[in-house]
Amino acid sequence: MDARLRRVNKEIADCKNDKSSKIQLDLVDESPFHLKGSFPGPEGTPYEGGRFEVDIRIPDSYPFQPLKMKFITKVYHPNVSSASGAICLDILKDQWSPVLTLKSTLISLQSLLCSPEPDDPQDAEVAKHYMTSRSSFEETARYWTHIYAGGPDPKAKDGGSGGGSRDEVAMAGLEKAHVDQFEALGFERGKVIDVLRRLNYRGANVTKITEDRVVEELLKP
């Protein structure tokens, strides 16, 4: 049998038999080389309570070349692209070793959620958010976990202040007052949130970004 296939089959079987790790592997189509992995968000983090799905492609030269992985579930994390799910992790690149497995790599992803590395970011905006205001970052990450990963509703704890549109604002890590301010100028709320998020309009940055600059961005098609 093909060495790669033998190894992948064994890995999948091992993972099925191991009930303790809560790591799950599923086939996406007929190919044993395209899988979906999932794991629970680590406890004591904003990702707690969510379940995160990862798209896994096993290259021809596996295990001598690293697995290709990206998040299917949207994750708010400095080392994960908030748009594409691409992951910045050393073992998926130059630090790969052929003894690493599907399971151990997914566990590494799980621990990446515990300890972001904002100095080596995949998503610069999220990393900036993480650096400028940790509590605001965590709030957003928690909202994303709730909305996208099926985590608990943070509002239940907070007492649900603000209503529906506050979720959107908080998810972007912004202040409601700022969004209101530009919405009052006649811009669509969704666009305001989008632009302010891109400009990293939060914390100390607010004083550095002029109103004109924001309006200029808002006017772009």
Add this chain to the structure above:
Amino acid sequence: MSDDYSDDEYYYDEDEDMMDADDGDSAPSDEEMDMEVFDNDFKLPGKARKKSYEVDSEPLSQAQVERLMQTDIEHISGIFGVDENVASLLLRHMSWNKERLIEKYMDHATAVSVEAGITPKEEKPAKAAASSRAGSSSTGPQRSTRSSKSSNKLKSPSPAPKEDEPYTCPICFDDTQTRTMALACGHAFCSSCWNAYVTGKIREEGEHWIRCMAEGCGLVCPDPFVREALGEDKATWNRFRELLVRHFVGCNKNLKFCPYPNCTYTVACPAAASKSALLSIVPTVTCGASPDHKFCFGCSIETDHRPVICAIAAMWLQKCHDDSETANWIKSNTKECTKCQSTIEKNGGCNHMTCKKCKHEFCWVCMGPWSEHGTAWYSCNRYDEKASQEARDAQSKSRASLERYLHYYNRWANHEQSAKLSMDLYKKTEQKMEEMQISSDLTWIEVQFMKKAVDEVFKCRMTLKWTYAMAYYLDRGNPKELFEDNQRDLEKAVEDLSELLEQPIEPEVVPSLRQKVTDKTVYVQKRNEIMLEDTANGFLEGRWQWNTSVPGLE
């Protein structure tokens, strides 16, 4: 390789130079080092005195470079009392900087050995366990701390199997494998996994620094281990050796690997090893495997961009790239006759055009009547600054500067195109000459004059091409005028010769044509030498003044 210089002096001078770059301490500057290289080394034996546009260089085969590497390895092996394979890894780790290696190794032999992948890191199991606990802020400065978080390994690396218990390779899960291999760390894997891994590293990733397969293990495969892992695969082993040579060459400013595909030669050119040297010389070198393997030691812009220095060639190409859209139409292969407007296609290298329809003779480059070109005041090469002044008055300034640029670009591109066309034309001529050789009593030697002439035309058009890039940046004044005089003389001579080459050839005219072509070829050759020599001297003397700031020349 010549014995006239000692290997040591010749290419280790840069050790200090590299140390300078790494440490920023008070090692000699670039310039001082260069002078030393110039003074001490590289007296090529038995070669004619070089021209000022030529640069001393020496081609080295892969075996010759390997011998240089071996000398280093033996030296280090002797000093440290270590195995040659260990010395090789140490040198590779230190980018072949012997001085720096010796200095570091004397102080911290163990640390250097660990970094170089020779000795395993000291096991600290307690700490490793701690770092795998998630949630703690990242403590270690190295990225590898991240990978060490993945605590759940497939199987802890096992030592080589004992005779009686069945061995299952932790990578391929194959329990039928009987041979295992391990580095000094003891991380054993089956030999077919090692083979796949090492082959992939070399073939796919072009890597010569191949770490142990165990996660987080920093040990590096020494050459004999690589060889063993590859088994009978000679081709991959040879590729590995080439990668080692390339790494060595890449670490040495005096050496450059030949850029031609599949070539394994190296060129040594200490005279062009520093950035400052490249401001006054154009190091066009040949690798030694083939006379066609010509390349610039200083840049990868073009194989031979003499007479302009790398920095100006780069500036010019960047400009052409930026302005390519506006200039695109000029490159087109067709133009209209200035008199009758019928379309004329350029099919030879000669710029003297005659309209098939109305017989109007004109210059392809400036579209002016040819009658003005055949005379002493051939002025197609010189951008008329007065006319441009008028244009400036009439049109906007940007229009004038575009026109100025187009003047030079037009001629630059035209020489390139003409050079190619003259090669095409020659292929047709060559065929005809071969036929004549059979039909008439001309000998093979007698018909070779065409080949020589075409080669010369090609060479000179390349020179001319780059002189236009140079003239674009030359500041107005006496030196530029003299430069353009030389340029004009060369251009005129080349156009005359080109025209001769386009004449219909019949056996009866061959003897007289041969005389004419040969004379012209000699003349063109002389003009080219003058152009190259004078420009090169100008760079050495610092004679050229520029109308813009040239990187490095401020």
